[in-house]
Amino acid sequence: MSQMSLASVSVSKKRVVQKYNLISPVYDIFGIIMESKARARALEVSEITNGERILEVAVGTGLNFQEILRRNPDGWSDGIDICHKMLRRAKKRAIKTGVRNYSLQLGDCRSLPFADNTFDLLINQYMFDILPVTDFGRITAEFRRVLKPDGRLVLVNTTPPEKPKDRMLAWIFCVYPQTFSKCRGVLAEPFLEKFNFRDIHREYVVNLSFPSEVVRSYK
Numbered sequence: 140m141s142q143m144s145l146a147s148v149s150v151s152k153k154r155v156v157q158k159y160n161l162i163s164p165v166y167d168i169f170g171i172i173m174e175s176k177a178r179a180r181a182l183e184v185s186e187i188t189n190g191e192r193i194l195e196v197a198v199g200t201g202l203n204f205q206e207i208l209r210r211n212p213d214g215w216s217d218g219i220d221i222c223h224k225m226l227r228r229a230k231k232r233a234i235k236t237g238v239r240n241y242s243l244q245l246g247d248c249r250s251l252p253f254a255d256n257t258f259d260l261l262i263n264q265y266m267f268d269i270l271p272v273t274d275f276g277r278i279t280a281e282f283r284r285v286l287k288p289d290g291r292l293v294l295v296n297t298t299p300p301e302k303p304k305d306r307m308l309a310w311i312f313c314v315y316p317q318t319f320s321k322c323r324g325v326l327a328e329p330f331l332e333k334f335n336f337r338d339i340h341r342e343y344v345v346n347l348s349f350p351s352e353v354v355r356s357y358k
């Protein structure tokens with residue numbers, strides 16, 4: 140990586156950490172009202188079998204990580220996030236499940252602290268839509284690296300509206316530009332194809348006019 144792109148990665152990382160440290164106390168209000176349906180669907184298409192090795196990247200406040208733990212009490216689940224205040228909330232939620240087979244740690248999706256071919260399932264929700272598109276390739280390659288052969292990748296992203304009535308997102312982003320200006324609808328499929336993920340299955344899920352994509356594919 141050039142010096143210039145290394146510098147822009149660290150600037151964008153600093154901004155993301157500042158932003159999520161700031162909004163962590165109220166994140167769940169938006170996260171539950173606008174995104175619950177897609178998060179629930181992501182769990183369904185993940186088809187978790189108890190005993191698996193699972194990674195959630197960008198666990199946030201742990202809204203789905205707690206559900207992963209409940210479905211995988213005898214396996215091992217890892218969660219990482221770049222923001223310590225979001226992670227602190229995820230840790231509180233994880234403790235409440237009573238499950239002990241997990242680890243939650245600070246980490247960056249662009250350089251995952253795990254060996255090649257480690258995970259049966261990698262799940263990642265509402266992260267690509269806040270990051271620069273120039274990082275997408277590097278992140279997708281990292282996801283592929285840590286998945287086992289035939290491992291499942293499940294992504295959830297804010298996605299462009301397919302119908303005029305699904306445009307509430309654009310309205311919210313106009314009203315709160317400081318908080319949401321970097322979030323926009325994205326499409327994961329071209330990157331999954333480029334990095335040779337197979338059997339890509341995409342669903343369009345709308346929750347209170349907020350459009351998301353739920354995409355499952357295999358290494």
Ligand SMILES: C[S@@+](CC[C@H](N)C(=O)[O-])C[C@H]1O[C@@H](n2cnc3c(N)ncnc32)[C@H](O)[C@@H]1O
Nearest residue numbers: 159197198199220221222225247248264265266
């Ligand atoms: C919109 S929140 C989504 C949180 C959670 N996945 C959910 O669905 O509720 C985005 C999360 O991505 C995390 N994040 C942003 N950049 C990251 C990076 N480079 N590596 C790991 N996590 C990152 C943020 O700290 C934040 O917790």
